[in-house]
Amino acid sequence: MSPRxxxxxxxxxxAIAIGLIFAGAGLWLIDRPDLWLWLITGTVFVLTGAVxxxxxxxxxxxxxxxxxxxxLIVLYTLTPVVYLVSxxxxxxxxxxNQGGFLPHDPGxxxxxxxxxxxxxxxxxxxxxxxxxxxxxxxxxxxTFAAYAVARLxxxxxxxxLSVALAIAMFPVVxxxxxxxxxxxxxxxxxxxxxxxxxxxxxTLPMSIWVLSAFFREIPWEMxxxxxVDGATAWQAFRKVIxxxxxxxxxxxxxxxxxxxxxxxVFGISLSSTERSIPVPAxxxxxxxxxxxxxxxxxxxxxxxxxxxxxxxxxxxFQRKIVSGLTSGAVKG
Amino acid sequence: xxxxMTDTExxxxxxxxxxxxxxxxxxxxxxxxxxxxxxxxxxxxLGYPLVRQVAMSFQEFGLAQQFxxxxxxxxxxxxxxxxxxxxxxxxxxxxxxxxxxxAASLTLVIGxxxxxxxxxxxxxxRLILQVSMLxxxxxxxxxxxxxxxxxxxxxxxxxxxxxVKIGFEGMEGYSWLANPWTFFLVAGVxxxxxxxxxxxxxxxxxxxxxxxxxxxxxxxxxxSRTQRFRHIIVPTIRPVLSIVMLLQIVWDLRVFAQIKYxxxxxxxxxxxxxxxxxxxxxxxxxxxxxxxxxxxxxxxxLTLGLTFGYxxxxxxxxxxx
Numbered sequence: 001m002s003p004r005x006x007x008x009x010x011x012x013x014x015a016i017a018i019g020l021i022f023a024g025a026g027l028w029l030i031d032r033p034d035l036w037l038w039l040i041t042g043t044v045f046v047l048t049g050a051v052x053x054x055x056x057x058x059x060x061x062x063x064x065x066x067x068x069x070x071x072l073i074v075l076y077t078l079t080p081v082v083y084l085v086s087x088x089x090x091x092x093x094x095x096x097n098q099g100g101f102l103p104h105d106p107g108x109x110x111x112x113x114x115x116x117x118x119x120x121x122x123x124x125x126x127x128x129x130x131x132x133x134x135x136x137x138x139x140x141x142x143t144f145a146a147y148a149v150a151r152l153x154x155x156x157x158x159x160x161l162s163v164a165l166a167i168a169m170f171p172v173v174x175x176x177x178x179x180x181x182x183x184x185x186x187x188x189x190x191x192x193x194x195x196x197x198x199x200x201x202x203t204l205p206m207s208i209w210v211l212s213a214f215f216r217e218i219p220w221e222m223x224x225x226x227x228v229d230g231a232t233a234w235q236a237f238r239k240v241i242x243x244x245x246x247x248x249x250x251x252x253x254x255x256x257x258x259x260x261x262x263x264x265v266f267g268i269s270l271s272s273t274e275r276s277i278p279v280p281a282x283x284x285x286x287x288x289x290x291x292x293x294x295x296x297x298x299x300x301x302x303x304x305x306x307x308x309x310x311x312x313x314x315x316x317f318q319r320k321i322v323s324g325l326t327s328g329a330v331k332g
Numbered sequence: 333x334x335x336x337m338t339d340t341e342x343x344x345x346x347x348x349x350x351x352x353x354x355x356x357x358x359x360x361x362x363x364x365x366x367x368x369x370x371x372x373x374x375x376x377x378l379g380y381p382l383v384r385q386v387a388m389s390f391q392e393f394g395l396a397q398q399f400x401x402x403x404x405x406x407x408x409x410x411x412x413x414x415x416x417x418x419x420x421x422x423x424x425x426x427x428x429x430x431x432x433x434x435a436a437s438l439t440l441v442i443g444x445x446x447x448x449x450x451x452x453x454x455x456x457x458r459l460i461l462q463v464s465m466l467x468x469x470x471x472x473x474x475x476x477x478x479x480x481x482x483x484x485x486x487x488x489x490x491x492x493x494x495x496v497k498i499g500f501e502g503m504e505g506y507s508w509l510a511n512p513w514t515f516f517l518v519a520g521v522x523x524x525x526x527x528x529x530x531x532x533x534x535x536x537x538x539x540x541x542x543x544x545x546x547x548x549x550x551x552x553x554x555x556s557r558t559q560r561f562r563h564i565i566v567p568t569i570r571p572v573l574s575i576v577m578l579l580q581i582v583w584d585l586r587v588f589a590q591i592k593y594x595x596x597x598x599x600x601x602x603x604x605x606x607x608x609x610x611x612x613x614x615x616x617x618x619x620x621x622x623x624x625x626x627x628x629x630x631x632x633x634l635t636l637g638l639t640f641g642y643x644x645x646x647x648x649x650x651x652x653x
Contacts, residue, residue, distance in 0.1 A: 037494070037497065037498070051453065051457045066449055066452070067453075069445065069449065070446075070449050070453065070457065070461055073442070073445075073446055073449075073461070073464075074460065074461060074464045076525065077464045077465055077467065077468040077525065077528070077529070078464045078467060078468075079483075080468070080471070080476060080479045080480055080483065080525070081464075081467045081468065081471060081479075083479055083482075083483060083490065084471070084475060084476075084478075084479040087479065087482065096488070101490050137373075140369075141369045141370040141373060142370060144366040144367070144369055144370060145366060145367050145369075145370040145371075147366060148362070148363040148364075148366035148367050149367075152362060152363040152366075153363075154363035154364065157363075158647060160367060160371075161647065162643075162647065165643060165646075166632075166636070167374065167378060168582065169582050169586075169632060169635045169636065169639070170378075170382070170628075170632055171586045171588075171607070171608060171611060171628055171631050171632070172586065172588065173586075173588050173608050173611055173612050173615075174385055174611055174615070174624070174625065174627075174628035174631075175378065175381040175382070175385065176616075177615055177616065177621065177624075178380065178381035178384045178385060179377075179381050182380055182381065197373070197376055197377040198377050200373050200377060201373060201374050201376075201377030201378045202377075204370050204373060204374060205374075208370065209575075258469075258470075261472065262472045262473045262474075264473055264474050264589050265588065265589060279472070280472055280473065280474040283474050283475075283478075284474075296478065296482060299475075299478050300475075300478065300479065302475075303471070303472060303474070303475030303478060303479070304475075306472050306475060307470055307471050307472060307475060310470040310472070311466070311467065311470045314466045314469070314470050315463070315466070
């Protein structure tokens with residue numbers, strides 16, 4: 001064991017010990033109102049130690065400052081997420097109003113409330129349907145267009161790309177009004193298709209940009225090389241090109257799905273009833289158990305329910321997303 | 333879907349032995365056929381609204397015209413003159429630009445930091461960092477607004493509670509949203525929180541392309557960490573850096589939902605309007621459709637002006653490749 005490594009291990013173990021002491025003290029003095037602060041401090045120390053232990057020896061340049069920086073970032077990104085879950089588990093108005101980070105009277109009542117709310121059930125169904133349909137159509141259309149932009153030479157290519165970019169820049173709010181009027185006039189207000197079309201319009205430009213950058217990087221000659229080696233044309237395409245193109249297509253799909261699933265502005269303006277209202281817009285209609293109840297805990301529970309599918313998708317395909325961005329984002 | 337693509341354009345039976353330009357001479361309509369579905373969808377969803385926006389910005393268009401009791405008259409640039417001679421508009425523009433640059437640069441700095449970190453830490457630590465980034469990214473807009481607003485709540489907010497606990501007694505019952513400065517602080521914290529993951533992942537992806545050998549060689553030659561960053565890392569990831577910057581400026585300039593939500597939760601509308609909410613207030617709340625359209629056009633021009641440099645360099649790259 002090199003001296004450098006030895007000192008790192010010693011310091012890491014010390015950090016873990018200090019962290020455990022903090023957390024232990026916090027838990028031991030459980031009636032202290034600032035228990036939360038003690039636990040966080042303890043966690044930061046333990047994590048610092050753990051990161052110190054986990055660091056590979058081939059990454060010697062990492063400093064303690066950057067480890068603490070990383071932890072602060074994790075704290076910044078995760079605190080709201082954890083708090084959302086905590087809020088959703090709080091039991092009733094009294095618990096919410098008591099303040100504090102953790103629920104005093106934890107339970108699943110909010111989730112029951114949410115699922116008894118029939119608008120929410122419809123909204124879940126609508127959101128899934130609309131997002132999946134938008135994503136599929138958008139990816140197919142963007143693939144066609146991006147293939148043309150990336151591989152073929154034709155007049156007006158720059159125009160197509162500039163227009164796509166300008167559309168991506170246009171303020172979304174400004175288009176809601178005219179769309180509302182138009183959808184009313186042709187009778188697709190408050191329908192799935194009435195939401196799918198705007199979602200497609202706003203995600204296509206972005207998808208075309210991402211995908212065309214991606215397709216440009218694919219070594220298309222490999223297809224011919226495979227055919228020279230005796231593969232049929234279909235095999236060459238299937239075994240060589242599809243695996244190379246998949247991550248890019250996947251990234252575009254994720255971006256589109258996120259947009260459709262998260263959209264609030266169109267949802268609230270172009271739909272009004274359970275026929276087509278998506279989840280984010282439906283949250284605006286939440287009310288508490290009584291008129292004076294704040295629906296905050298119920299909204300938190302609904303938000304958790306909405307976040308779970310995205311989170312699962314993202315976790316499952318984490319590596320693919322990162323690799324898709326890797327190859328798509330870097331040109332030449 | 334990728335399969336369908338080839339079926340239409342490049343039938344696998346035709347081995348593409350010739351370089352692309354030659355091949356295209358043979359089948360000229362193909363590129364346009366491939367573009368048609370996407371363009372048709374864009375036209376369907378955006379064609380009419382865009383044309384109408386542009387037209388309305390030159391028209392007298394209010395509630396009366398909306399209900400058809402009066403004809404919209406063409407009034408030339410009157411709407412533009414009206415908004416541009418109104419000091420409110422300039423205040424909103426100034427606020428938006430400052431907010432946009434503050435949020436975008438903060439996002440980029442943090443995102444860059446995270447990306448560099450992800451590169452240098454061990455797999456386990458990186459995984460933790462990535463998962464927490466993904467959690468922030470995956471949280472739906474409305475959910476994160478709810479929770480952030482509640483974190484900064486005047487009476488029950490965790491932030492005030494914590495500040496009081498660690499000794500800032502004056503923060504008891506502090507209303508973050510009532511004061512425009514802290515309003516934008518909160519808005520900035522939320523906007524940055526939502527944008528960092530995308531930036532961090534894109535930049536991390538770009539960083540994986542930086543040649544390790546070059547960095548080592550530079551280090552052996554005595555280049556400092558800053559020098560290596562400036563002269564090796566930044567040039568390599570420049571394409572990604574500029575597209576991410578461009579997107580961030582575009583998104584932060586037209587930020588709407590976050591501001592609207594926070595205004596509803598206790599901000600003073602007149603002091604906290606950014607372009608997006610200003611447009612909404614004029615168009616939807618006051619039914620001044622013509623004026624609102626003019627604001628939208630000004631906003632588009634402003635966006636184009638701010639991003640002109642990036643757009644030009646992006647298109648130049650396009651030509652080069």
